[in-house]
Amino acid sequence: MSTLTKTEGEKAPTGPDSFLSVRDLRVRFSTEDGIVKAVDGLSFDVERGKTLGIVGESGSGKSVTNLTVLGLHNPKTTTVEGEILLDGQDLVTTPEKELEKLRGNKVAMIFQDPLTALSPYYTVGRQIAEPFMKHTGASKKEARERAIEMLTKVGIPQPKTRVDDYPHQFSGGMRQRAMIAMALVCDPDLLIADEPTTALDVTVQAQILDLLKDLQQEFGSAIIFITHDLGVISDMADDLLVMYSGRAVERGSVREVLREPRHPYTWGLLSSMPRLGGSTSQPLTPIPGSPPSLLNPPSGCPFHPRCTFTDKVSGDRCSTERPALGTGRAAACHLTAEQKQTIFIDKIQPRLR
Numbered sequence: 001m002s003t004l005t006k007t008e009g010e011k012a013p014t015g016p017d018s019f020l021s022v023r024d025l026r027v028r029f030s031t032e033d034g035i036v037k038a039v040d041g042l043s044f045d046v047e048r049g050k051t052l053g054i055v056g057e058s059g060s061g062k063s064v065t066n067l068t069v070l071g072l073h074n075p076k077t078t079t080v081e082g083e084i085l086l087d088g089q090d091l092v093t094t095p096e097k098e099l100e101k102l103r104g105n106k107v108a109m110i111f112q113d114p115l116t117a118l119s120p121y122y123t124v125g126r127q128i129a130e131p132f133m134k135h136t137g138a139s140k141k142e143a144r145e146r147a148i149e150m151l152t153k154v155g156i157p158q159p160k161t162r163v164d165d166y167p168h169q170f171s172g173g174m175r176q177r178a179m180i181a182m183a184l185v186c187d188p189d190l191l192i193a194d195e196p197t198t199a200l201d202v203t204v205q206a207q208i209l210d211l212l213k214d215l216q217q218e219f220g221s222a223i224i225f226i227t228h229d230l231g232v233i234s235d236m237a238d239d240l241l242v243m244y245s246g247r248a249v250e251r252g253s254v255r256e257v258l259r260e261p262r263h264p265y266t267w268g269l270l271s272s273m274p275r276l277g278g279s280t281s282q283p284l285t286p287i288p289g290s291p292p293s294l295l296n297p298p299s300g301c302p303f304h305p306r307c308t309f310t311d312k313v314s315g316d317r318c319s320t321e322r323p324a325l326g327t328g329r330a331a332a333c334h335l336t337a338e339q340k341q342t343i344f345i346d347k348i349q350p351r352l353r
């Protein structure tokens with residue numbers, strides 16, 4: 001673990017080259033219990049050829065954010081506000097018909113659960129070949145060849161035979177890989193990978209991660225990578241966004257955020273997640289309390305009811321004033337830069353070793 005170095009003013013992880021630029025995104029669901037504020041004023045950027053990692057506890061809005069980017073929400077029960085600029089085009093106002101043309105072609109997603117992406121009624125091969133035919137105009141034969149090639153790339157044994165299998169004939173890990181093949185078949189410019197390798201063993205996981213890196217190298221694709229695995233994040237991501245209660249609480253290069261986190265929630269999150277190559281003598285510490293209600297989120301900083309440092313902030317700012325997330329390397333917290341540094345060095349860093 002390095003000592004804390006001054007990082008303010010370093011190259012900001014956001015920039016004018018953004019391929020995807022999300023601005024003040026708000027996603028609300030109307031439910032019987034009330035309005036669920038799943039995403040509440042979220043902004044982030046992903047550059048071409050770069051990978052943005054997203055971390056955060058279960059329910060922090062990671063999947064909802066990314067499903068919204070692809071326009072995969074139910075318009076009857078969901079309100080979306082803000083901007084989702086993909087290569088300059090605002091996807092929030094793009095009609096569904098046009099979004100359909102983008103999905104699977106320019107943008108693709110590897111879903112958390114393969115069964116949401118694969119249909120039980122069509123063969124795996126057909127499901128990989130179809131988007132390829134649709135978006136490239138390839139013949140049936142060419143598309144079948146391409147499907148076999150993709151199955152080979154994701155490490156499916158006997159791809160020439162297995163291409164005619166139905167999803168239920170595949171094991172869980174194979175289904176996951178088939179879905180990855182489907183997402184990559186058109187070499188997307190933006191790939192959203194939501195826990196893509198969780199169900200896979202380490203060898204296959206490494207193979208898939210290499211495949212994603214190849215895609216990025218070859219086509220300069222932008223990738224959003226959601227995972228609970230810090231080892232994978234530090235291997236894959238350039239920049240990191242930490243989400244809490246549908247908001248971004250910290251952002252920076254992956255190196256900066258993992259080495260010198262500045263937000264009390266990130267401190268808690270990192271102390272609660274296993275670290276790659278970390279000492280096993282340090283026990284994992286869960287964050288006290290539970291994630292906030294999205295029906296009735298806390299006022300001020302959404303993390304204040306669980307934060308152990310609110311007494312260091314004057315007055316009741318933590319419970320009344322929503323801290324802003326600045327641009328570039330930033331943490332949305334009312335503690336001063338000096339306080340964050342001192343607390344991190346004295347109390348947090350020793351726990352992360």
Ligand SMILES: Nc1ncnc2c1ncn2[C@@H]1O[C@H](COP(=O)(O)OP(=O)(O)OP(=O)(O)O)[C@@H](O)[C@H]1O
Pocket residue numbers: 029031036038056057058059060061062063064065112294
């Ligand atoms: N269609 C919906 N209607 C109502 N609430 C929803 C809907 N979809 C998601 N939510 C809620 O939105 C919140 C964010 O969910 P989301 O799936 O984005 O979490 P996540 O960060 O991806 O968590 P995990 O790490 O468990 O995958 C959750 O509280 C979830 O229950």
Ligand SMILES: [Mg+2]
Pocket residue numbers: 062063064112194
């Ligand atoms: Mg999720």
